[in-house]
Amino acid sequence: MFSESVTIIGIGLMVLLLTRAIQGGVVPRLPFFYSYIAYVLVGELVTLTFLYLRPTYYPTAYWFYFLLSHIVEFAVLLEVSDHIFEPYPAVRSMGRLLCTLICGVFLTIYIVPFFIERIPSNRVWWDLVKYASLTKALIILILLASVRFYKLSLGRSITGILLGFSIYLGVSIANFELAETYGGSLYAPIFRLVLPLSWTLGALVWVVALWNYEPSVVAEQRVRAREQKTPALVDAQLARFNDTLLKLMQR
Amino acid sequence: MTELVLYVILAIAILVLASWLARERSLQQEPESAFEEDSAKCPFDPRCLELANRIFDPADYRWLREELCFPQAASVLARHRKELAVEWLRGLRSSFKELVSLPEPAPAEENPGREVSSWQLLWLTLRFHFLLGYALAVVRLFGPYHQLVPRFGWLRGLGNLGYARTHHDALRAGRIS
Numbered sequence A: 001m002f003s004e005s006v007t008i009i010g011i012g013l014m015v016l017l018l019t020r021a022i023q024g025g026v027v028p029r030l031p032f033f034y035s036y037i038a039y040v041l042v043g044e045l046v047t048l049t050f051l052y053l054r055p056t057y058y059p060t061a062y063w064f065y066f067l068l069s070h071i072v073e074f075a076v077l078l079e080v081s082d083h084i085f086e087p088y089p090a091v092r093s094m095g096r097l098l099c100t101l102i103c104g105v106f107l108t109i110y111i112v113p114f115f116i117e118r119i120p121s122n123r124v125w126w127d128l129v130k131y132a133s134l135t136k137a138l139i140i141l142i143l144l145a146s147v148r149f150y151k152l153s154l155g156r157s158i159t160g161i162l163l164g165f166s167i168y169l170g171v172s173i174a175n176f177e178l179a180e181t182y183g184g185s186l187y188a189p190i191f192r193l194v195l196p197l198s199w200t201l202g203a204l205v206w207v208v209a210l211w212n213y214e215p216s217v218v219a220e221q222r223v224r225a226r227e228q229k230t231p232a233l234v235d236a237q238l239a240r241f242n243d244t245l246l247k248l249m250q251r
Numbered sequence B: 001m002t003e004l005v006l007y008v009i010l011a012i013a014i015l016v017l018a019s020w021l022a023r024e025r026s027l028q029q030e031p032e033s034a035f036e037e038d039s040a041k042c043p044f045d046p047r048c049l050e051l052a053n054r055i056f057d058p059a060d061y062r063w064l065r066e067e068l069c070f071p072q073a074a075s076v077l078a079r080h081r082k083e084l085a086v087e088w089l090r091g092l093r094s095s096f097k098e099l100v101s102l103p104e105p106a107p108a109e110e111n112p113g114r115e116v117s118s119w120q121l122l123w124l125t126l127r128f129h130f131l132l133g134y135a136l137a138v139v140r141l142f143g144p145y146h147q148l149v150p151r152f153g154w155l156r157g158l159g160n161l162g163y164a165r166t167h168h169d170a171l172r173a174g175r176i177s
Helices: A002-024 A031-053 A058-085 A094-116 A121-150 A156-210 A219-224 A231-249 B002-022 B036-041 B046-055 B059-067 B071-100 B118-142 B153-176
Strands: none
Touching: A002 A031, A002 A156, A031 A058, A031 A156, A058 A094, A058 A121, A058 A156, A094 A121, A094 B118, A121 A156, A121 B002, A121 B071, A156 B002, A231 B071, A231 B118, B046 B071, B059 B071, B071 B118
């Protein structure tokens, strides 16, 4: 009962988030993120319907929706990474490179063995979800570390999206590991509560962060740029930095 | 059980790290390098480049060590020059990061001059990081007077040695026959 209440609160937060985004005309700025929110909202409503009207189909419906949402979250993080680095010509593609590399490692270490090794099917899905969450958390941490390293501006909205995901993913990792260790008979009631709770906490952070959308680089910062940093000029200066260092190394 | 503890610690670490990394930086930060203020004015200023040439020039060190025969004074000079070299490289890195962190004056869609590929710019950025990291590592480990790019002239020496041996063997064979 309590887990259903938490799920309903989560649904309420998603409706609030989407309504606010549509009112503010913010949806085109983060289309993947808001599509993901809409998908989760519809998914939760459909699975709740199955739970009350057709309980036998509920597990299948829920797991299909849940696994697909994990895949969609990778696309959301890719969109967020583009948002972070887009205003900066020298590292515009950095987000894509980082996400692609980390996802490539994840695919190689976890997905390929899935098709090669014979492991009991339950464990495979538990592990897949756990490692997918771990990979996404790693992407978030590396994106935040890159922002800090280059002293880039992140903005409240993007920070909130990343923090919300961190809360949800961090709690999910612990939750799935506990479920794997203690098994369904002992841990199932706690698992069914913690899963929607982690997502609802993340959604709460998103509502607060996105209530008044703030771009990562505000217009004033662009105007205050000391020189006209067009990509061509940045290219020339990057080349000069490299040449200066190479000449020093070849002395 | 170990795995469980590990994953729980990992989950907590993710939350703590994400919160720490996402917090707002203080506006006033300590300069990364003693040269930061100077090199930020113009990293390609001929005076900055001349400074680099002097820092990495081993002439003073060799004069003290070999001509005046003051090896200890030469070592002290090398130590100080090493610190200066590291500071100069860090100043260069600081100027570079300043270039990277400056946003485009107009959003990308409005900017018509997008002839340069973003992947090309990223490649230059990553190459600079690699070169600078390598230079810093060599200077910290071996000092500022060590060759930053190793010479492969000794390979030619090996080749000549092989030629000399073959030539010697041929001569010996000629004398014996």
